[in-house]
Amino acid sequence: MIAASRSPAPAAVFAATRIGPAVPANFQEIMATSSSSAPVPRAATAETETPPLSGPAGPAFSPLYQQIKGLILQSLEGGEWKPGESIPSEMELAARYRVSQGTVRKAIDELAAHHLLIRRQGKGTFVATHAEQHVNYRFLRLSPDRGDQQSEGPALRRFLDCKRLRASADIARALGLRAGDAVIYVRRTLAFAQQPTILEDLWLPGNAFKGLTLERLARTDAPMYALFESEFGVRMVRAEEKLKAVAADTDNCEWLGVQPGAPLLSVERLAYTYNDVPMELRRGLYRTDIHHYRNMLS
Amino acid sequence: MIAASRSPAPAAVFAATRIGPAVPANFQEIMATSSSSAPVPRAATAETETPPLSGPAGPAFSPLYQQIKGLILQSLEGGEWKPGESIPSEMELAARYRVSQGTVRKAIDELAAHHLLIRRQGKGTFVATHAEQHVNYRFLRLSPDRGDQQSEGPALRRFLDCKRLRASADIARALGLRAGDAVIYVRRTLAFAQQPTILEDLWLPGNAFKGLTLERLARTDAPMYALFESEFGVRMVRAEEKLKAVAADTDNCEWLGVQPGAPLLSVERLAYTYNDVPMELRRGLYRTDIHHYRNMLS
DNA sequence: CAGTGGTCTAGACCACACT
DNA sequence: GTGTGGTCTAGACCACTGC
Numbered sequence: 001m002i003a004a005s006r007s008p009a010p011a012a013v014f015a016a017t018r019i020g021p022a023v024p025a026n027f028q029e030i031m032a033t034s035s036s037s038a039p040v041p042r043a044a045t046a047e048t049e050t051p052p053l054s055g056p057a058g059p060a061f062s063p064l065y066q067q068i069k070g071l072i073l074q075s076l077e078g079g080e081w082k083p084g085e086s087i088p089s090e091m092e093l094a095a096r097y098r099v100s101q102g103t104v105r106k107a108i109d110e111l112a113a114h115h116l117l118i119r120r121q122g123k124g125t126f127v128a129t130h131a132e133q134h135v136n137y138r139f140l141r142l143s144p145d146r147g148d149q150q151s152e153g154p155a156l157r158r159f160l161d162c163k164r165l166r167a168s169a170d171i172a173r174a175l176g177l178r179a180g181d182a183v184i185y186v187r188r189t190l191a192f193a194q195q196p197t198i199l200e201d202l203w204l205p206g207n208a209f210k211g212l213t214l215e216r217l218a219r220t221d222a223p224m225y226a227l228f229e230s231e232f233g234v235r236m237v238r239a240e241e242k243l244k245a246v247a248a249d250t251d252n253c254e255w256l257g258v259q260p261g262a263p264l265l266s267v268e269r270l271a272y273t274y275n276d277v278p279m280e281l282r283r284g285l286y287r288t289d290i291h292h293y294r295n296m297l298s
Numbered sequence: 299m300i301a302a303s304r305s306p307a308p309a310a311v312f313a314a315t316r317i318g319p320a321v322p323a324n325f326q327e328i329m330a331t332s333s334s335s336a337p338v339p340r341a342a343t344a345e346t347e348t349p350p351l352s353g354p355a356g357p358a359f360s361p362l363y364q365q366i367k368g369l370i371l372q373s374l375e376g377g378e379w380k381p382g383e384s385i386p387s388e389m390e391l392a393a394r395y396r397v398s399q400g401t402v403r404k405a406i407d408e409l410a411a412h413h414l415l416i417r418r419q420g421k422g423t424f425v426a427t428h429a430e431q432h433v434n435y436r437f438l439r440l441s442p443d444r445g446d447q448q449s450e451g452p453a454l455r456r457f458l459d460c461k462r463l464r465a466s467a468d469i470a471r472a473l474g475l476r477a478g479d480a481v482i483y484v485r486r487t488l489a490f491a492q493q494p495t496i497l498e499d500l501w502l503p504g505n506a507f508k509g510l511t512l513e514r515l516a517r518t519d520a521p522m523y524a525l526f527e528s529e530f531g532v533r534m535v536r537a538e539e540k541l542k543a544v545a546a547d548t549d550n551c552e553w554l555g556v557q558p559g560a561p562l563l564s565v566e567r568l569a570y571t572y573n574d575v576p577m578e579l580r581r582g583l584y585r586t587d588i589h590h591y592r593n594m595l596s
Numbered sequence: 597c598a599g600t601g602g603t604c605t606a607g608a609c610c611a612c613a614c615t
Numbered sequence: 616g617t618g619t620g621g622t623c624t625a626g627a628c629c630a631c632t633g634c
Contacts, residue, residue: 420612
């Protein structure tokens, strides 16, 4: 009894339980043991007349390419392929997962659309990384009002503080921790054309970023997210930001060279790694007198 | 001499000149007359050894599905299918353009990804519209700090002004007009929970929005962009926003109920219709004391 | 040259919506 | 049932990369 009605060596891929950090179970094993009592994912009508509804808690099986996407995601998460490296070719993955190349392609397409993978014709498919030049400041949306980011030169980073402390209630909630759990706190400024323009406070889960020091931060010229990848194996995949206009207070105005009460752009960012796990809370204040935060709506 | 080397009735689609508003030339005619001297788009190696470089100004021919995408775009732009209507099925389009269904599918996929089309399984593919409920406020990124947009109730719109005037230099430049050209100017507020929260000034090309009046704006409950679609045939496809933190001045503070000098979020939006034609310049001031501008980075 | 991703086609079946 | 988009497969050829 096979799960699908198509002719040649069809694959029966079940929606893998996304829970747990372990490497996914061997694929063939799943296939070999799956046809006993578990509901059949697709195309079962040829042999059984059971309706697609598999039960009260049946989580609905996803299309094959979504399951492949999930398996690739698990390999990324588990570190089987590291940022910057190439993943196996489409043909190899098709063989591994026992599906056609087209199905693997569609899975990779979606991952590439979300910037988790990067395809390079003739070379292969690579795990996206924050260490690449053209992706360097993908998450930094501040641009000069006139001229472009190139003409302004690179941002000058200055780290003011880095220490381990216990998470307050709101920090813990944002990061999915418990109040009192250890977090790493960082404060830094970013300057454009000699002018400090951004003042940021960061909180990172202490567990994942054990050993991060101010000295380590200052030692490299790479973006912080590139450092997180290489030193801690944490790749930031996406982020949500909340923007407000606020007035500068006496604590922060000096760092940015403005008067108390001057309008500043407040940017609170929650950055996620694979599988929507929050890994960084960042609260920034931006001077926007000669810069602006750019955004595309579509 | 045919342009492609594949077996059954291949289509020779040339990159249509994107210039000019006219309906694209008949497809079969292009195919019939194309093999004379114009450079062959793809797969010419079987008959000619000319390198892909077709000349100093050779604009490089695009893949078939990109050309199909362009043709569909022209039909959308030309109004052959209006917002909310369904477009022909994939099979019909494949027949019309003399390509396979899969190629049409890929073209539609990209247009759907950019929210120009909406696919509905079992029903068809539809031209996206701002008149739909769930897309209603896709371009409004302000959210309450606590609770969600639903609990807050709908925004209450109030139109303060609407008049025809001559474009200043900067307004004209943004809209691709000449200084002095006619534009429609609109001022309005948006209130959440009785509190005016957004004060916006809009400039629209006078040519395309001839006849827009304050009375017409106030008469409907639909979003402004839905009105633009139904009354003026202008569909806003995407927009770019530039955000700054500014201080309220004596002219605008009363509308939003804040003191002069209070921090406000300044949002300048340039909205585009098909083919990247700018159609609206909007300058808004947002109160962000109990709201925030949300943004997703990925 | 071989290997990679990119495009195009053709045909099959599925899930869904309307009638 | 018919027609729609959604998924999956298979095979072909192309364009690019690097040996």
